[in-house]
Amino acid sequence: MRVKGSRALLESLKREGVDTIFGYPGGAVIPIYDMIYQFPDIRHILVRHEQGAGHMAEGYALATGKVGVCLATSGPGATNLVTPLADAMMDSVPIVAITGQVRSNLIGTDAFQEADITGITMPITKHNWLVKDVNQLPEIVAEAFHVARSGRPGPVLIDIPRDVSDAEFEYTPVESVDIPTYKPTTRGHSVQIKRAAELIDQAKKPILYVGGGANHAYAFNEVRELAEKINTPVTTTLKGLGAFPETHPLSLGMLGMHGTAYANYAVSECDLLIAVGARFDDRVTGKVAEWVPNAKIIHIDIDPAEIGKVLLADVPIVGDVKAILTELNKVVKGKQHPEWVSQINKLKQDFPLHYPNDGVLHGQYVIEQIGEVSNHDAICVTDVGQHQMWAAQFFKCERPRQFVTSGGLGTMGFGLPAAIGAQFGAPDKPVFCVTGDGSIQMCIQELMVATIYKLPIKICILNNQFLGMVRQWQELFHENRYSSVDLEASPDFVKLAEAYGAHAIRCFKPSGVRAALEEAMSITDRPTVLDFRISKEENVYPMIPSGGTIHQMVVQRPPDMVPLDSYIASETYMGEDDQATQEEKETVPVPRAK
Amino acid sequence: MTQTQQHTISVLVENKPGVLARVALLFSRRGYNIESLAVSITENPSISRMTVVVNGDEQEVEQITKQLHKLIDVSKVQDYIDVPIIARELALIKVNAEVNNRTAILQLVEIFRGRVIDMSDKTFVIEVTGGNDKIDALEKLLEPYGIRELVRTGRIAMARGVRGM
Ligand SMILES: Cc1ncc(C[n+]2csc(CCOP(=O)(O)OP(=O)(O)O)c2C)c(N)n1
Numbered sequence A: 001m002r003v004k005g006s007r008a009l010l011e012s013l014k015r016e017g018v019d020t021i022f023g024y025p026g027g028a029v030i031p032i033y034d035m036i037y038q039f040p041d042i043r044h045i046l047v048r049h050e051q052g053a054g055h056m057a058e059g060y061a062l063a064t065g066k067v068g069v070c071l072a073t074s075g076p077g078a079t080n081l082v083t084p085l086a087d088a089m090m091d092s093v094p095i096v097a098i099t100g101q102v103r104s105n106l107i108g109t110d111a112f113q114e115a116d117i118t119g120i121t122m123p124i125t126k127h128n129w130l131v132k133d134v135n136q137l138p139e140i141v142a143e144a145f146h147v148a149r150s151g152r153p154g155p156v157l158i159d160i161p162r163d164v165s166d167a168e169f170e171y172t173p174v175e176s177v178d179i180p181t182y183k184p185t186t187r188g189h190s191v192q193i194k195r196a197a198e199l200i201d202q203a204k205k206p207i208l209y210v211g212g213g214a215n216h217a218y219a220f221n222e223v224r225e226l227a228e229k230i231n232t233p234v235t236t237t238l239k240g241l242g243a244f245p246e247t248h249p250l251s252l253g254m255l256g257m258h259g260t261a262y263a264n265y266a267v268s269e270c271d272l273l274i275a276v277g278a279r280f281d282d283r284v285t286g287k288v289a290e291w292v293p294n295a296k297i298i299h300i301d302i303d304p305a306e307i308g309k310v311l312l313a314d315v316p317i318v319g320d321v322k323a324i325l326t327e328l329n330k331v332v333k334g335k336q337h338p339e340w341v342s343q344i345n346k347l348k349q350d351f352p353l354h355y356p357n358d359g360v361l362h363g364q365y366v367i368e369q370i371g372e373v374s375n376h377d378a379i380c381v382t383d384v385g386q387h388q389m390w391a392a393q394f395f396k397c398e399r400p401r402q403f404v405t406s407g408g409l410g411t412m413g414f415g416l417p418a419a420i421g422a423q424f425g426a427p428d429k430p431v432f433c434v435t436g437d438g439s440i441q442m443c444i445q446e447l448m449v450a451t452i453y454k455l456p457i458k459i460c461i462l463n464n465q466f467l468g469m470v471r472q473w474q475e476l477f478h479e480n481r482y483s484s485v486d487l488e489a490s491p492d493f494v495k496l497a498e499a500y501g502a503h504a505i506r507c508f509k510p511s512g513v514r515a516a517l518e519e520a521m522s523i524t525d526r527p528t529v530l531d532f533r534i535s536k537e538e539n540v541y542p543m544i545p546s547g548g549t550i551h552q553m554v555v556q557r558p559p560d561m562v563p564l565d566s567y568i569a570s571e572t573y574m575g576e577d578d579q580a581t582q583e584e585k586e587t588v589p590v591p592r593a594k
Numbered sequence B: 001m002t003q004t005q006q007h008t009i010s011v012l013v014e015n016k017p018g019v020l021a022r023v024a025l026l027f028s029r030r031g032y033n034i035e036s037l038a039v040s041i042t043e044n045p046s047i048s049r050m051t052v053v054v055n056g057d058e059q060e061v062e063q064i065t066k067q068l069h070k071l072i073d074v075s076k077v078q079d080y081i082d083v084p085i086i087a088r089e090l091a092l093i094k095v096n097a098e099v100n101n102r103t104a105i106l107q108l109v110e111i112f113r114g115r116v117i118d119m120s121d122k123t124f125v126i127e128v129t130g131g132n133d134k135i136d137a138l139e140k141l142l143e144p145y146g147i148r149e150l151v152r153t154g155r156i157a158m159a160r161g162v163r164g165m
Helices: A005-015 A027-036 A050-064 A082-090 A117-124 A134-149 A162-166 A190-202 A212-216 A220-230 A261-269 A321-331 A338-350 A363-373 A386-394 A415-425 A444-452 A468-477 A493-499 A510-522 A578-587 B019-029 B058-070 B099-111 B132-145
Strands: A002-004 A020-023 A043-046 A068-072 A095-101 A127-130 A156-161 A168-170 A206-210 A234-236 A251-254 A272-276 A296-301 A315-318 A379-382 A431-436 A458-463 A503-507 A528-533 B005-014 B034-041 B047-056 B074-079 B085-096 B115-119 B123-130 B147-152 B156-159
Touching: A002 A005, A005 A027, A005 A134, A005 A162, A005 A168, A020 A050, A020 A415, A027 A068, A027 A095, A027 A156, A027 A162, A050 A068, A050 A082, A050 A095, A050 A415, A050 A444, A082 A095, A082 A117, A095 A117, A095 A134, A095 A162, A117 A127, A117 A156, A117 B019, A127 A134, A134 A156, A134 A168, A156 A162, A190 A272, A190 A296, A190 A315, A190 A321, A206 A220, A206 A261, A212 A220, A212 A321, A220 A321, A234 A261, A251 A261, A251 A386, A261 A338, A296 A321, A363 A386, A363 A431, A363 A458, A363 A510, A379 A386, A379 A415, A386 A431, A386 A458, A386 A468, A415 A431, A415 A444, A458 A493, A458 A510, A493 A503, A493 A528, A503 A510, A510 A528, B005 B019, B005 B058, B005 B156, B019 B034, B019 B047, B019 B058, B047 B058, B058 B074, B085 B132, B099 B115, B099 B123, B099 B132, B123 B132, B132 B147
Parallel strands: A020 A043, A020 A068, A068 A095, A095 A156, A127 A156, A206 A234, A206 A272, A234 A251, A272 A296, A296 A315, A379 A431, A431 A458, A458 A528, A503 A528
Antiparallel strands: A002 A168, B005 B047, B005 B074, B034 B047, B085 B123, B085 B147, B085 B156, B115 B123
């Protein structure tokens, strides 16, 4: 059949099961946009900034496990995808970015809106393609999806010159993909699996350290089976949240810089670390040389380059985490560790996650309430900062794909668009976006998309009037020199939300939180923005300083520190009363720690 | 800590535009200096072979080879550190050759089994192949006459015997 390149592109996308594209048009992609008309099964979401399109594709992919797709024009459209691509690369998120390119005969001439996007994105994509000949287009699209979703997932980019979209050719759909130079190992080596099982059966104090790879591989049941079979505590990374239910008695929550104290103590004491789809990130290990001094290491990962990158493993197993755990579960004998578990339970009692109970509104409380109001069934999407760490600590994930966050790159601005992508992918789940007054302002324009599509996302701004996480570091490591972190001058988020057509609530006091969240849950035809005025100078604890060791962990707010400000307004919970709000704002003292 | 050593790494890649950039980028991104790099097609015109010389300890180079292997266009990677290999490079050296120096220079070239492949009233161009030590040595000996231009290909290498990649 003779068709245009643009039609072949959309046919190919349809064959890959694409139902949603997040994008923004421009000269180089007009032929593609024209063709979208003829594909009613594929809905196109018009974003307000291409960065939003990229993060929406990520949110969609993370919430559903499917490949997210975004589309942008050449030049500035394409370069606006750089941050989401880098983000997806760091967190192994499968997305396909399609960019328009100037006409083939103009490539390399500094033509209008030309950017060498394949060159620019080489280090931040798993692979990328410039389509030079329309005859290659179907094959490239098929390969792109294959590369994005197989092995260690990741972002890919396809750059399509305008004349290629317009060119007619004889189209035959691609039935299967075979890239001889790309054959990820999926099955783990049986000898290594046996050796791992032996180590596990010998260990006295084993621990499961579970990363994002377990979520990507859907290894939820297998992780749980192993943990229960050998009665071993489980800690997850930020990206591993949800790979093991945090309400399970064996759960230690998150480990690392802002992980629970008991997870970090347990890891530092273990004699066997079973790493599952985790990459020993520096936020997890701190000072590597002193991290797991007494432990043997089993490292299970689909990416051979992760093995031995940071720490040498005693037993490395390359392959699909789910497949390997299935085999491993068959051969481990199931030695129990009652003493180890009770030692850990004691740690849990002695060092619980903690925040002040002083009548002041704290971010941690808001997060706890979000978990409760939604029966721990919501998808929690976060931005980056203190609020993200509180969400990781207090939300209590119960299932995979429930926690959507930017871990590796730590991208402020990720939250709102990723929440939109997640809601498109999982329309039946409540979606909460936990964000900060800084982060929300990085992609706030996408609120319009949420309103237009009537997405009932609940955007919870933990508003501390600071770039909180940076302020925390300045407080702790730079003698309170709060250089450029003051966000007192922010727009009135309630008015702003209303201008975008969203519902808006402002809340000052713990006693108002529940009602505010319930109100948000009851709004189903548009997004709700909740402006939670939280304690200004609260910190995230526990904290291990960057590159530090367990001995430097600060478990909770030191008692000799000045008490947290009593940043409270009179009203408990406000609906739309902006007038009062304005006054409150002016009477609020600006506290400074000593 | 393992010792830093010079590694000769052979990489088989698809013969496509952009592949060299991908490989080179991988080295620079992870902070490794490429000592030398030679690329050309192989007996199979759709495959190119890159020979990369790099310094690093065992773990670093292992990481590099693994990362190289991850590139979609790379089919094989071999670090020749424990493999007997033949390694060569080619140099072209344009040296001042005044009439009264010519015999001496020709003798040097002879000893190093090079060849004079161009000659003018003031210069020779000498071609020499061999390991980099040999070329370094010849270069040093020619220096007193005045080297005007020097081009080296960088190392190419192949495993000895039936062993290949
Ligand atoms: C795009 C981007 N720029 C800068 C940073 C550095 N950074 C990390 S956390 C943070 C503060 C975030 O402030 P806010 O969103 O208000 O959240 P809070 O920490 O107050 O909860 C900053 C600036 C970043 N992570 N991303």
